[in-house]
Amino acid sequence: MRNQQLIKIFLILILSTAYIFSFSQFGALAYNNIFGKDDVYGPSTLVGNVDLSGLTPEDAALLFEESTDKWKKETNIQLAYKEKVYQVDPSAFIFHADETMNSIINKQKNAASVTLSEDKLTEMILDTSLSLSSAEVDKDNLLADMIAQAATLDPSESVFHLENYISGSQSKALDLSSAEVVLGSEEKEIKNFVKSISSLDISAKSQFSLLDSIGKGQKFSSPAASKVATAIYGAILPTNFSIIERHISRELPEYSKIGFEAYLNPDKHMDFVFFNGNDVNYKLIISIEKGVLKVTLNGQPFLNKYAINLKDQKEFKQRTIKQYDPKLPIGMTETARVGKAGMIVKVYRDTRDEAGELLKSTLVSEDFYAPVHRIEKYSLTVPAASEQDSDSIDEILGSDDSEQTEEADSDTSLPDVAEQPENQMQEEQGSEETESDAETSSHTSPAPDSSDNQASDSTEK
Structure with a gap:
């Protein structure tokens, strides 16, 4: 009997404890769901990219203000029109902390309350380009997109291209510039090329390679390819395209002016490459008329x-x-x-x-x-x-004649037998000395004196 009473008391205590614990936990939750918010924000509660989970409304408001100040310092918002880029001042965006805090839905991602005046936007458009009027730009959509970007509190770079907010802007394609080159002896080859490729597309934000555009399967000689490259170079030179690779010949060809030549050699992989940094596509139109190759750049006009x-x-x-x-x-x-x-x-x-x-x-x-x-x-x-050389030659020749005459007269008289051996020895010695002197002079004397040496030799003989 006593054991049964103890068990009843123990069960009553257990039930009472469970009731008190459950009421303290689930009662507060039910009250907050019915009558109001919790003291702190629940998990996954965001304003833009700012996490407010576990914060009280007061702490969340302080964090929101700090985040907006940081966003204005770090964000980079630009308005772009053709090649012109305008830097937007972040202080033009006004954030409303009270409206943002009051509109927060717990455990959800919320947008910040921010405004940008239409007058400020009009000034930004005119500062971007004088050719733009606020009437032709869809300011309502542009204003909504810029506010939506600011409401995320994302400090990353944001570029708004005004061409996307102008109706019919993509259809205004004009002939912008052109260049001509005389075909010459490569006329037949270039005509065949133009028949297969009459235009070349230049994609936005991309490189253009002439060798890749011609194609690997098509045979194209270097002189013909260089004339096409020169015409294309002349057409894109007065633009904002960046030249990446270009070659010139060793000698300036007759078909090009200095400073406007582009040499191309498919066999040596010498290419002509440039970069289109614009946000729109362009086209090169190639034509031939009266033996002249003409390349025209077609597309939207440049701002500058x-x-x-x-x-x-x-x-x-x-x-x-x-x-x-x-x-x-x-x-x-x-x-x-x-x-x-x-x-x-x-x-x-x-x-x-x-x-x-x-x-x-x-x-x-x-x-x-x-x-x-x-x-x-x-x-x-x-x-x-x-004349001096001729006079000396005449004297030598004259002396030779007189010596020969004297020798002829001496031959008529009888020689002295006793003196003959001695005379022969002297003549032989004299001839040897004369030959040695002549050999030395032929090595040391300059060429114009060789006639004198020959005359002296003939005289000794």
């Missing part, structure tokens, strides 16, 4: 104006190289190579804004062509004898 300026152009004179050719007749000359003067020039691209003010002048290239020297061939000539 681009002009090519050649500076520091210098010329290096050619030299003349003389060569002697034994095959040429005496007194004849011929020109083996005409030669050409060398040149150097710096190519600059001047960028001017809509008002015509010079923004910058960028060095595009510095082209140098070495001089080609002139080569002239001459025949081999015999040097003419001077």
